[in-house]
Amino acid sequence: MPAEFSGHIGCVMIFPERADSWQYGAVKARKAFAEVAKAIAKGEKVTMLASHSQYDNARRLLPDYIRVVEMSSDDAWARDVSPEFVTDDKGNIRGVDFYFNAWGGLYDGLYFPWDKDNAIAKKLCDLYDIDIYDFSDFVLEGGSISVDGLGTVLTTETCLLSKGRNPDLSREEIEHRLCEGLGAEKVIWLPGGISGDETNEHVDNICVFAAPHKVLLSWCEDEADEQYEMCRKCLQVLENSTDATGEKIEVIKLPMPKPVYMTEDEVEGLDYCFGEPTRNVEERLSASYVNLYIGNKTVVMPAFGGENEEADKRAAEIVKSVFPEKEVISVYARDILIGGGNIHCITHQIPEF
Amino acid sequence: MPAEFSGHIGCVMIFPERADSWQYGAVKARKAFAEVAKAIAKGEKVTMLASHSQYDNARRLLPDYIRVVEMSSDDAWARDVSPEFVTDDKGNIRGVDFYFNAWGGLYDGLYFPWDKDNAIAKKLCDLYDIDIYDFSDFVLEGGSISVDGLGTVLTTETCLLSKGRNPDLSREEIEHRLCEGLGAEKVIWLPGGISGDETNEHVDNICVFAAPHKVLLSWCEDEADEQYEMCRKCLQVLENSTDATGEKIEVIKLPMPKPVYMTEDEVEGLDYCFGEPTRNVEERLSASYVNLYIGNKTVVMPAFGGENEEADKRAAEIVKSVFPEKEVISVYARDILIGGGNIHCITHQIPEF
Numbered sequence: 001m002p003a004e005f006s007g008h009i010g011c012v013m014i015f016p017e018r019a020d021s022w023q024y025g026a027v028k029a030r031k032a033f034a035e036v037a038k039a040i041a042k043g044e045k046v047t048m049l050a051s052h053s054q055y056d057n058a059r060r061l062l063p064d065y066i067r068v069v070e071m072s073s074d075d076a077w078a079r080d081v082s083p084e085f086v087t088d089d090k091g092n093i094r095g096v097d098f099y100f101n102a103w104g105g106l107y108d109g110l111y112f113p114w115d116k117d118n119a120i121a122k123k124l125c126d127l128y129d130i131d132i133y134d135f136s137d138f139v140l141e142g143g144s145i146s147v148d149g150l151g152t153v154l155t156t157e158t159c160l161l162s163k164g165r166n167p168d169l170s171r172e173e174i175e176h177r178l179c180e181g182l183g184a185e186k187v188i189w190l191p192g193g194i195s196g197d198e199t200n201e202h203v204d205n206i207c208v209f210a211a212p213h214k215v216l217l218s219w220c221e222d223e224a225d226e227q228y229e230m231c232r233k234c235l236q237v238l239e240n241s242t243d244a245t246g247e248k249i250e251v252i253k254l255p256m257p258k259p260v261y262m263t264e265d266e267v268e269g270l271d272y273c274f275g276e277p278t279r280n281v282e283e284r285l286s287a288s289y290v291n292l293y294i295g296n297k298t299v300v301m302p303a304f305g306g307e308n309e310e311a312d313k314r315a316a317e318i319v320k321s322v323f324p325e326k327e328v329i330s331v332y333a334r335d336i337l338i339g340g341g342n343i344h345c346i347t348h349q350i351p352e353f
Numbered sequence: 354m355p356a357e358f359s360g361h362i363g364c365v366m367i368f369p370e371r372a373d374s375w376q377y378g379a380v381k382a383r384k385a386f387a388e389v390a391k392a393i394a395k396g397e398k399v400t401m402l403a404s405h406s407q408y409d410n411a412r413r414l415l416p417d418y419i420r421v422v423e424m425s426s427d428d429a430w431a432r433d434v435s436p437e438f439v440t441d442d443k444g445n446i447r448g449v450d451f452y453f454n455a456w457g458g459l460y461d462g463l464y465f466p467w468d469k470d471n472a473i474a475k476k477l478c479d480l481y482d483i484d485i486y487d488f489s490d491f492v493l494e495g496g497s498i499s500v501d502g503l504g505t506v507l508t509t510e511t512c513l514l515s516k517g518r519n520p521d522l523s524r525e526e527i528e529h530r531l532c533e534g535l536g537a538e539k540v541i542w543l544p545g546g547i548s549g550d551e552t553n554e555h556v557d558n559i560c561v562f563a564a565p566h567k568v569l570l571s572w573c574e575d576e577a578d579e580q581y582e583m584c585r586k587c588l589q590v591l592e593n594s595t596d597a598t599g600e601k602i603e604v605i606k607l608p609m610p611k612p613v614y615m616t617e618d619e620v621e622g623l624d625y626c627f628g629e630p631t632r633n634v635e636e637r638l639s640a641s642y643v644n645l646y647i648g649n650k651t652v653v654m655p656a657f658g659g660e661n662e663e664a665d666k667r668a669a670e671i672v673k674s675v676f677p678e679k680e681v682i683s684v685y686a687r688d689i690l691i692g693g694g695n696i697h698c699i700t701h702q703i704p705e706f
Contacts, residue, residue, distance in 0.1 A: 052425035053471060053478065068479050070424050072405035116405060123408065126421050 043297025104164025396650025457517025504597030
């Protein structure tokens, strides 16, 4: 599986519409998604998947150079419902279709049903005329892994060993399936991710590969913050690990924004899901700058505004120093974050082959 | 607008599912559509559009080399809901999006609503990354025209001058819009098409261009048949016409099959549409061999079997003589015909550019 920081032939996103995920009928979320799409489209072809009922809306919000393609979905998390792609050095590519169960299925998944989401991997391979490997007996979301293209997989124990995914497999069996499915050789297990992250703490919100032998790690500097301890535990694992090539891993610390909380108005704007509120007033959202997209020419990262203006700026400078050859574009992402994820979660690259 | 007999980059079809159009839940129709798709795919890439609910069924019935792409529709008539395409000699192509109103809108259209069908032209251009001309103030279906790529348009008065399409435009205004939309210079008006054809007698069921200066004309040899007179009237028009280049038009007569009637069992297998039966027992179906698809390497034409076995064979031989360089493939098409059209109606080429 090629790394995200390698070249892409394009990027896929899904137009949001679910009113229990996106406040006030997803109107602001759609605008934020459009900004992300435009920023990525500076360097690669973006395809926005939209339901029939949202097709015209998508077409209206997006410039002509972004392709809109009808596709059904249960929500808008392209990272997690797309196939992963594996390539070889002969110019071959295959999609790998893992099973998607809405981050935990009937155990602790976030919605039901998820059949439309789970069908997207197959449909995308069909759309791009890419053959597919069926890995649907294994539950995996794209956001729960980060790879370096050299055979290393980063993941979190909280997520990959959760009871809602592959409860009958041991840690060793999960490692084996992961390596088999992704063409990898080594798994580095971080203990967890960002506290409160509903995906059982996907790795893409706390730590991702930015280059060979180099990761971005979300970093909490406030000792009183519940996140403080976990960031240090992750750092410790990384400092004591080598990647699949045997090299040490350089860790770039990306300081977190100040805590971001749901407002009363935002909670008011969300439909109920199964008779319950999706979010509560003053609920802390799992904000992190690591949840960014590494495009061909741009790195698109979240900004949170308000009292985080300074933090936004500082994070963008650090990211710029890691990707000096790319344009770093910050997109105001509060309306994406409210849905439960961020820019990395709503995008998926298709690698060059 | 290039002729259908010129080269294509591909062909689009729509997987049938509407139970008031296709008997017994469209099961047999889907198999017939798959046969058509496979025959065309011998010479060009076929994309089958399917709803989310039919996607797996389509994938199961079709070989891997046929692409299935999700798209909503109201029925399965790719000829009539696709954009037309116009090209120039600089390698440019544009889709032309005419308005589709289910063959007559609220006046004498065949179903309501038709919004999903009408959206397909735009969505297809988006899918293929082809820019579009908006001609949506003019009602037109692809089956109501046949072009030679030299500036000539064949059409029928019964259809293009029908009250359900562009009732506020005069014949001259309709000619003008047609030529403008299709990049044509001359319209040849046939008086009508095949009797009982619910599309107000689309030209593609009676007469189509097979080559420059050459048409196939559906031909009735039975004086007692209600179709006898109309075939002669059309021949007379053709014999007295020249095409846009000023040349005479050679007419190849393609004898019609013996009348094909709905059986009781078939009528029984159709859901009602707006509280009324779609078809009646012993209703005559508008069977014609002219309703064929001219692909890159194959000509795919209908066969009706039973007491038409001889007629099927004779028609295929004539078609073979017109396209000696292509493989002529007859597909048993009764299950397509019951829906109200035939192989040309369920296919649409995308020209080379």
